[in-house]
Amino acid sequence: MALHAVSPAAVSSPLRALAHRLAQRPGCGCLPKQLVSIYSSANFAGLQAGPLVLRHSDKRAVLTHATIEEIEAEKSVIEEQAKEKMEKAIETVQTNFNTVRTGRANPAMLDRIEVEYYGTPVNLKSIAQISTPDATSLLIQPYDKSSLKLIEKTIVAANLGVTPSNDGEVIRVTVPPLTSDRRKELAKTVAKLAEDGKVAIRNIRRDAIKAYDKLQKEKKLSEDNVKDLSADLQKVTDGYMKKIESIQKQKEEELMKI
Structure with a gap:
């Protein structure tokens, strides 16, 4: 893409103002006051791909954009x-x-059940095996039988609309x-x-x-x-x-x- 040297007056207002400010910076000899190198206005349509940024070197400012x-x-x-x-x-x-x-009975219905096991809340599935012996019931077999009553109490408190039954070995949950x-x-x-x-x-x-x-x-x-x-x-x-x-x-x- 060709570059053309034009005066700030030929540039759009925002760019003209920016070029003028850069040219007036104290101690900055990188930009001549009368000239700033930019893309010609005929090529502005090609700059829609990204933002316009004036980058100045020791001799000129170049208008660039994101590719x-x-x-x-x-x-x-x-x-x-x-x-x-x-x-x-x-x-x-x-x-x-x-x-x-x-x-229908589905073990996933107990996914959110957490039991206070030795003072720590743990997911029911991590302390018991859950299966579906038939379409209307769940069978819960805890790895630690001392947790049977605690599991039963937790299921009741969850208000899932099911009825747990503890026989001392396993918990059967009837799904009405x-x-x-x-x-x-x-x-x-x-x-x-x-x-x-x-x-x-x-x-x-x-x-x-x-x-x-x-x-x-x-x-x-x-x-x-x-x-x-x-x-x-x-x-x-x-x-x-x-x-x-x-x-x-x-x-x-x-x-x-x-």
């Missing part, structure tokens, strides 16, 4: 980090959905059929968990936008760059929102099965 490769590199880092966090948000939503019981009212209550719980997941996705998007804004303030990206990258990020966000809606619908269908 397409540099912009893509910044986008890749920020967008990939956002995707990774959104994936984890989806996993959390799915895990929470698994703890909402349906009409869901009533119509109970299904509606659980559907509301699922909707709340889904909304929590969407809020997490929105917050991740917000943080990524802030990262783009920071690069703009540092003159590494232009305002147009940020708008384009934000639009691309919104498409990614919409995709993860649809994933949450999909698994929510699937869970609600499970709840409605009799």
